[in-house]
Amino acid sequence: MNAIELNHIHKRFPGFAIQDLSLAVPSGTICGLVGENGAGKSTTIRLLMNALRPDSGTVRVLGVDAASPEFRAVKEDVGVVLDEAYYPETLTAVQVGKVMAGTYRRWEQGTYEGFLRRFGLPEKKPFKDFSRGMKMKLAIAVALSHQPKLLILDEATSGLAPIVRDEVLEIFNEFTREEDHSILISSHILSDLEKLCDYIAFLHQGRLLFCDEKDQLLEAYGIFTGTAEQLESLREEAVMGREASGYGGVRALVRRDEVPAALELERASVEDIILFMVKGAK
């Protein structure tokens, strides 16, 4: 079963449109959603959870059609962390816990309190006095405390210090130790996604340019550094994007299977791949 299925989703806004978006995240995997600001990541997430209705196309989450009345029960199984939407600012962590306990059937107060302690979150401070990092941590604590099967994370690691990010990524990694646990995480911190994800989906101006296995992506590409002439000698199809270093040197993303096997290439990171592709797509 697929944890998430988007089929030919169309949604038009003034000045922007999601076009023919089809994406499937198999159960038990972690899919990273990347794209520039305004590419449609947050919109996709809202379409996914039926917070927004598509103009056409279908959405299925954990096997249930998002437009159906049964979908409300599915929300019990989904933990959500959003980028700019939180709890009302006067609430404290304790109060949020109480409200969530009345919201989710399988709320685990013990798990929640454990996370509050682990993250060092103050119990009686109103939410508006939290730093961005603390707000994120609270949202993550809530999302993990009702036995979810699917986590939907919109920029859940931005605003966190590197050490904390690492800890949070570890928590997400552990979450998918269970076979039926899946994650969809959108982020612009590509190094985080490279560590965590099984799949990388690249959204650009409302279109899904690709959704590939992360390891296959990393195997398929390499970074060529050399002179411009050397680059010219390579096949046209091989070069996905290039940048000149100014002193006659050039750095380019190439497909490994389109260049001679003996050619020395550096390992390309997910960040390299995406950045070169964005430049190429422009």
Add this chain to the structure above:
Amino acid sequence: MKALVQKDFYVIWKQMKIFVLVLVLLSMVNSAFNTMFLVVWCSMLPYTAMAYDERSHWNQLAAMMPYSKRDIVLSKYVLGWICMAASGVFCLAVQAAAGIFSGNGPSVLTLLASLCLGIISLDITLPAVLRFGVERGRMIFMVVFFGVAVSIGVLVDVVDELPSLPIPLMALLPLGAAAGTALSIPLSIKLYQ
């Protein structure tokens, strides 16, 4: 839905503290106007809660939680009713206590009338605010609040001048409140996004 009402109470609690003070002071003066003012004011508390919700974009997050539209809409009505009832009872108690000294009993009829007016004003304004948001809905409930205040004034005068009239009028109010609510809630649910 209970969780949502609980959330809103947490949100407006700070406001409530100042309000309780005002409540106590005004209740001391046993006037029909005061009672009505307090109760109707309370009926507006859901809007304070909704303003806070909008500030933090709570609705976006709530849309992804297992609340039904009915839960969300109903919680606003229930919040209004609880606040009005609580302030009404409080007024009554304070007036009764003050009345021991002044000899004037609390006016239960006034209280009931104001509760009905409060419910009616909620019935009129909530569908609009739920649909358009607090900012734009604010215009509408200002108008309604003004209208209710005027009718309070009229009612007070009428009560003073024509002791016999109130009874049919008094009967009209609860009926109006009940009918209004029966119409308003489904409408709100339909309109809410």
Add this chain to the structure above:
Amino acid sequence: MEIIIRNTVNQPIYEQIYAQLKAQIIAGTLTPGEALPSIRALAKDLKISVITTKRAYDELEAEGFLYTVAGKGCFVAEKNLDLIREQQLKELEDHLSAAAALAKGCGLTVEELFDMLRVLLEEENL
């Protein structure tokens, strides 16, 4: 069981796992019937993708180095003939290397070493 993933090398991760596990199975470090970590557990412990560990295990299974029992997990397979042959060839190579080293030490030429081997093989009627 020892697996070390190196990012600096240009070798795909699944290949690294495959190669390292295969070597250990052939060498006998991993014994037949020994339980291997599940695909998921291995992925989470190494902090790599589940898809990759599955790929490595699938290839090892296809080549007969491991087998899966539904509901129980993956286990090192009994050595098959190819494996044994490979092992024996390796042993042979080792012996030959030793012989060659010894021959060098005695000052034997390549011709003389071949002659010695031919005589020995004829004696054994091979």
